[in-house]
Amino acid sequence: MAVNLLRRPDVEARTGLSRSTLYEWMKRGDFPQPVKLGTRLVAWRESDITDWVESRETRGAV
Structure with missing residues (x-):
């Protein structure tokens, strides 16, 4: 099973969080x-x- 890895700029883009x-x-x-x-x-x-x-989206959907 291949594991896809993300570098920090990609993680920042997906989460909207700063370094x-x-x-x-x-x-x-x-955070992981x-x-x-x-x-x-x-x-x-x-x-x-x-x-x-996804866990953050679930939390905010209440």
Whole structure:
């Protein structure tokens, strides 16, 4: 099963969040953690980001 990975600019575009907000929410445990690909290279699983966005949409639909 292939896993699609998203780099930070793609995650920002899909979520509408800034880089500082992404990292602050990750620190608080409110946003998915990235996969470490190298010393200074990370990416997020597309499925994690999609699930997170859908959970936010559900929360706001009340």
